[in-house]
Amino acid sequence: MNDTIPQLRAYDEATLEAAFATLIEEVRSETSLLQDPESFRLHWLGRKQGRLKLISEAWLKSAPPEARKPLGIQFNRLKQEIEAALEAPAAADSAAHTEQGIDITLPGTQRAPGIAHPLLKTMEQIVQVFHNLGYSTNLGPQVESDFYNFEALNFPPNHPARDTQDTLVIANQQNRPSRDRLLMRTHTSPVQIRTMVAQAPPIRIVIPGKVHRNDAADATHSPIFHQVEGLCVDTNITFSDLKGTLDHAMKALFGSDVKTRFFPSFFPFTEPSADVQISCIFCGGKGCRKCKHSGWIELLGCGMVDPAVFAAVTKERRKLGLDDDAYDPNRITGFAFGMGVERIAMIQHGISDIGHFFSGDMRFLEQFA
């Protein structure tokens, strides 16, 4: 323990502050080594030879009158520090002095969680919105026949989508009847046909799934991608029902402020057909880089089920002995819609390269922990 009385060269504020800081430091370093509280108390607070008393006598003696008050305040602070050190239970605990304090600024230890795939998470969110609207999930195979993928969906025989330039085809199909030729489904729409062939209306289904096209991979295209489609068939289903359903779904997915806008479009299996835009979720419609300054983002294709699709379904049902006219276009109508999950997930998370979804790269996935 230090017994010398430090010198005080001046009485200005800065010097006082520095001098007392040194003393407080001295108290603290002795506290951490404290073995005998009583001798510590005598050393600092002893009535006759206590260090506090000696120093205050020495410094007050030559202090100018105006410095007495600040000196008094500083001595009170020092005294409180010493008393606090004596009262702290840690100071009396014999274990404490052998253990290092914790650097609480070091990072916490995190158990690595498994990470749900961002794409499948988005797909799940979309499906959930439609579950809440009364749609049941239906699934189908990824290898499909030409009939379910094209023919029943009213694609004409020479439609470019049927070309091997656009569609991935299973080998050795040339000699099979056109409707039986196997290919990788290019959309989840064949499940619409499979469902209608198997069951009569009312139908409300949501179809999540993996699809393939013969596309060259780049930052926004992948030959493997995912879609969510929906189909609603019943008596009295109208175009305004389609509008209302998708407007509701987009608000449920992206927030109640989101607006929708419908444009005429063309798909072989719907008529009327529409493209749907939502107001930009980043700028609220004012225009920004993400929406190419238009205020709108294109997100969906949809339309009323074409009567030719109902006719194909009816024909197929008759083959199976389901001769019930359940899909008589004069009695029932329906709508269908579809969206690309990659595009939506990329917009949601600002992902610039679609390839990340299919790489299994932990550095990418860990961001979604």
Next chain:
Amino acid sequence: MKILTNWLRTYVPNIPADDLQLADDLTLRGIAVEGVHHLGPNNGHLFEMDITTNRVDAMNHYGIAREAATIYNLPLLPLLPETASQPPASTPFPVRIEAPHLCGRFTAQVLRNITISPSTGSIADYFGLLAQKQISNAVDASNFVLLGMGHPTHAFDLDKLEGGIVVRLARQGEKLKLLDGIERILEADDLVVADEVKALGLAGVMGGWDSMITPQTKNILVEAAWFDQASIRRSARRHGLHTDASHRFERGADFNACPTANALVSQLILQSGGSLEGGLVDILIPEIAARTASRPPIQLSVLQVQRHLGTTLSPEGLTQEIVVQYLTALGCELTPLSSSKNDSAAALDAFNRDPQVGGAASALSSVSTIPEDLFSVQLPSWRLDLEREIDLIEEVARVYGYNRFANTLPTPGIVIAHPTSAAEAAVRTRLLALGFSESISSTFASQSDSDLFSTAGKGTIAMENPLSDEASLLRPSLVPGMVTMLAHNLNRDVKDVRLFEQGHIFTGDTNEVYESSQLSLGLTGASSSTTLHSAQDAPFFELKGVIESVISLFTLTGGSAALSFTLQAPDWLQPGRSATVLLNNTPIGGLGELTRAEAQRRKLRQPIYLAQLDLAVLYALPLRQVTAHDLSRFQAVERDFSFTFPDATQWHTIAAAIHALAIPELQRLAPVEIFRDAKGKAVAAGHYSLLLRAVFQSHERTLNEDELSHWQSQIIATLTHLGGSIRA
């Protein structure tokens, strides 16, 4: 396609909207204006259009003007002012169609004493603004008509013709030098426009070199014709030509446009002098007219329009008046099939021929029951995309504007859970909780990966047009994709990886493909949790633990004993460090380390561990219903046993022997430490030390020291009997 608003407005004067508003109004009706460029004072705007392929009629100024006229309910001016028709020539110019199935109509007009000169006036202005190349008044006239009304025409130098026009199939090997200066060798199914001696041009695709207009041309023959779509597409592709003319003919030209287009071209050329000789020669094939311009009328019910489209924002909705107004403006001729007229027999007759309005058809027992809202509709010759009632309903919705319909909701349905969704979600949630991240790998595999990882005898499926050599087959296993993803991480210095994938694999053959759900697991590097195993063995046991944990989600017939592991494993796994997963003695998957040879071949920097499970087998099992047991109020007691065993003594033997003691109070038995000494000092070579922990607890009483020591000595005796020796 580019549109000049000034040109457009000549066909529909007084559009009550500026160019920007016009662009928006068109776009909202499916006539998409993708770009708007201001062209300077008094020049209006240039619209960059994106017209869907089914609307070939709108790929020109007049077609878009018709849309505008329909939107704003304004008259559309005729293309050609009514003029007195020219008296026919004493000997009309001879035209013969020898391929009537491919050329449905051919119009020809002879112009005499014309002057070839540069274009002037609005043609020159418009072409300047469109950056359209100007060639001469004759060629520009043809282009003007194409851009204006969309019908291709052609002008021949009449003096180069030998005899009249013959439209015929080419002779195999016939040679023809086209306007691009390149000689083509024709095939027998190329359609040509010829004279009596030679081919003049490839019909509907490109004119010929020898009969083209030159500055010396004095007399002209103007052609405006209709050619078959498929024939033009075939010839254009074969000869690598995609011209404005072929583009239009391939998509279906307007059969009735020929005379107008021909007259317009002639009129424009004659502005620089010259005269018509005789009237227009117009040869048409009735069979083709019948399936294009003169299609039988179809029926439209206004009730059907309302039934399909539903509620509008404005209260009056889609009235009959609106429906008639829109469709008439688009060129349809609507005739009411009304019961009030007794002389509607003809209309009714037409209706009966094609009773596609089925709802009304059943009521059609007498004339008087035809509903008031029913129309017979003659379709415009330029709208071959319109064929059915639904097409007309779409037109009404389109012109009305999609965004003027209300947002209504159908009655909700009843949600039925998909049969495997609960199991799938349970497996996924469990794997995520165990620290495995979800992944999606390629659906395809290379031949060599397929050979390595497929199950023998199940068959693989090749692609006809694979994305690459590395993707020549449908994946017969999820494992190659998993290996690729692990390698992807290792190659980027990400050393601790835990991934899973739930996906389809494909087996069978190219006639019948079987898809089944599988689970793959991939693991490499350190785990964050502590383990009783050496660093080398830990990954295997982590993976095994994951499989045990996943399978524990399901109700197994035979209880937990139904799950077992054998040392036999697929070839791609390292022998001795891999296992087959069995459920009631049926293999459902495998796990272990990828073979060292394969890891080396792929230049993997550290061992990787893989597993594959057949999910279909698991998903067929019910999920385990948890039955909770009461927690004991009495203290549990731990007893540790430290033994050395020969390496040959396996854990399942030890556990089975102790369980065979049937001590009901034995709640848990677990190995807590395993130790081998390579130097054979602390533990003899060929042996390992095992620290075994037994936990005893009763639900009825506090355990006493006597029974504890009894059990303890039973266990010691059992372990000794198995060849173990107690450690000091």
